[in-house]
Amino acid sequence: MADNDWPDLAGHLSDGVHRLPVRIYYEDTDFSGAVYHASYVRILERGRTDFLRVVGIGHRELAAAGLNFALHRLDVTFHRPAAIDDVVIVETTPGEVTAARALVGQRILHGETVLVEAAVTVVLVSPDGRARRFPPAIRDTLLARRKPVG
Amino acid sequence: MADNDWPDLAGHLSDGVHRLPVRIYYEDTDFSGAVYHASYVRILERGRTDFLRVVGIGHRELAAAGLNFALHRLDVTFHRPAAIDDVVIVETTPGEVTAARALVGQRILHGETVLVEAAVTVVLVSPDGRARRFPPAIRDTLLARRKPVG
Amino acid sequence: MADNDWPDLAGHLSDGVHRLPVRIYYEDTDFSGAVYHASYVRILERGRTDFLRVVGIGHRELAAAGLNFALHRLDVTFHRPAAIDDVVIVETTPGEVTAARALVGQRILHGETVLVEAAVTVVLVSPDGRARRFPPAIRDTLLARRKPVG
Amino acid sequence: MADNDWPDLAGHLSDGVHRLPVRIYYEDTDFSGAVYHASYVRILERGRTDFLRVVGIGHRELAAAGLNFALHRLDVTFHRPAAIDDVVIVETTPGEVTAARALVGQRILHGETVLVEAAVTVVLVSPDGRARRFPPAIRDTLLARRKPVG
Numbered sequence: 199m200a201d202n203d204w205p206d207l208a209g210h211l212s213d214g215v216h217r218l219p220v221r222i223y224y225e226d227t228d229f230s231g232a233v234y235h236a237s238y239v240r241i242l243e244r245g246r247t248d249f250l251r252v253v254g255i256g257h258r259e260l261a262a263a264g265l266n267f268a269l270h271r272l273d274v275t276f277h278r279p280a281a282i283d284d285v286v287i288v289e290t291t292p293g294e295v296t297a298a299r300a301l302v303g304q305r306i307l308h309g310e311t312v313l314v315e316a317a318v319t320v321v322l323v324s325p326d327g328r329a330r331r332f333p334p335a336i337r338d339t340l341l342a343r344r345k346p347v348g
Numbered sequence: 349m350a351d352n353d354w355p356d357l358a359g360h361l362s363d364g365v366h367r368l369p370v371r372i373y374y375e376d377t378d379f380s381g382a383v384y385h386a387s388y389v390r391i392l393e394r395g396r397t398d399f400l401r402v403v404g405i406g407h408r409e410l411a412a413a414g415l416n417f418a419l420h421r422l423d424v425t426f427h428r429p430a431a432i433d434d435v436v437i438v439e440t441t442p443g444e445v446t447a448a449r450a451l452v453g454q455r456i457l458h459g460e461t462v463l464v465e466a467a468v469t470v471v472l473v474s475p476d477g478r479a480r481r482f483p484p485a486i487r488d489t490l491l492a493r494r495k496p497v498g
Numbered sequence: 499m500a501d502n503d504w505p506d507l508a509g510h511l512s513d514g515v516h517r518l519p520v521r522i523y524y525e526d527t528d529f530s531g532a533v534y535h536a537s538y539v540r541i542l543e544r545g546r547t548d549f550l551r552v553v554g555i556g557h558r559e560l561a562a563a564g565l566n567f568a569l570h571r572l573d574v575t576f577h578r579p580a581a582i583d584d585v586v587i588v589e590t591t592p593g594e595v596t597a598a599r600a601l602v603g604q605r606i607l608h609g610e611t612v613l614v615e616a617a618v619t620v621v622l623v624s625p626d627g628r629a630r631r632f633p634p635a636i637r638d639t640l641l642a643r644r645k646p647v648g
Numbered sequence: 649m650a651d652n653d654w655p656d657l658a659g660h661l662s663d664g665v666h667r668l669p670v671r672i673y674y675e676d677t678d679f680s681g682a683v684y685h686a687s688y689v690r691i692l693e694r695g696r697t698d699f700l701r702v703v704g705i706g707h708r709e710l711a712a713a714g715l716n717f718a719l720h721r722l723d724v725t726f727h728r729p730a731a732i733d734d735v736v737i738v739e740t741t742p743g744e745v746t747a748a749r750a751l752v753g754q755r756i757l758h759g760e761t762v763l764v765e766a767a768v769t770v771v772l773v774s775p776d777g778r779a780r781r782f783p784p785a786i787r788d789t790l791l792a793r794r795k796p797v798g
Contacts, residue, residue: 377529
């Protein structure tokens, strides 16, 4: 079954914001009854990955070139919890790009309610864990999608 | 944004088999380069959950009645690995249902290739962890969807 | 087998800093070959939990009183990666405590190398997800262990 | 801080059975209040890994030789749940070893109570995911520790 049989799977990009729907499953919750905080961190990464996918940057191709995206900094504020069975929306908004760092703004929403906000600094690393300059094609792609992080 | 804006999110049921597309993200892989075996176990659970969702059984409603689905037995065979960025399909096929146990057959496929096969025995438990008989409505719903596990 | 057969399991508190050793397993890594960033977030939580355990605050007792610790904010900087089989040390240093928020400073080290630094704001929430004032006993316990976050 | 400052961290091997203590944290639980079933699968892997560590087989050395342990089959029965803050013991007992497969028996206990039982078939795979014969040194090490799986 081809990827394009499930057109929504990588979310949508419009007005400079990528939106990905994510279902909350058992695995995402903890015994408090709500979503475990590190699950939001995983969910945010799905949003960034699918934003990259939609603009044509794939993890597998980068890895073949000896590069992997890694986080330099992650600043997350948790406003309201999500619950089992919820469908939340991950919003990913690319921000400034320097030679070796890209800023990304993210939110997780349930309906109109903002559950989580995050400011993320992304780098590219080689297999020894060292940060590398962005290849021009990747930098240009990110810059073309840039939107000031609010 | 309403759930029905993303119609594919809970997969599709046809010919007695529920099919759910699942994207492989960073979180699902391990340092071997392929998908971590426990990630397939999480992914199988998403398939069972969305099968239940599609036939009208929700975890939240059950929990409100003091019941949770739990696994009694999980027998998984791993044939071939999935990789980052893959879209795999989780097939869930309900099998026999007794007073307190439901058998479920599952497979994870990439294209035509079967990656993982599983036979799962599901029970309902009360908050003290004890197995309970299935409420008639749930048993009838499962029986109506039953298909012999191949 | 009693808990006190494994005396190191909850780590040690000395000079105001709690130290917990954590082994890096397959489950913590991703296909880049290093530790997945959200795994550090899980590992940081183990350090905070065992700090609380060592000073006499248990999640189970809190939950029985209808309270759960939750994160309000998590600001993590990732300096260097950990690898499979590493034993890392999670350092947890309690900081300021207000009526309803506690600041915690954390680091993850491998040998003398700081891999990860985090500033965490912790709250107590009731089952509806609302932040609650700290019960006096918990606030006093945290204040007694307070150390300025560097 | 050296590994040997935390002597219990890899568990103990005696009478042919490896025992590893594992703490249940928030991350291991789900909204049912008990441990999420896939968390037991992760916990079982920690036991197998530390059994291998104690008998001198390290994942990092294998990976340098282009080999990774992978599961061929995992058959788990869930008897009773574990809860937050519990210390459970993972028992790992090596069984038969053929040219390319090793059987392992495992249990998770809380005190004297058996929570989970598992029969696991382990293989070694090359980076393309194909099963390989065990190198003689590894096969001999496993055979020397073999105990009939009960």
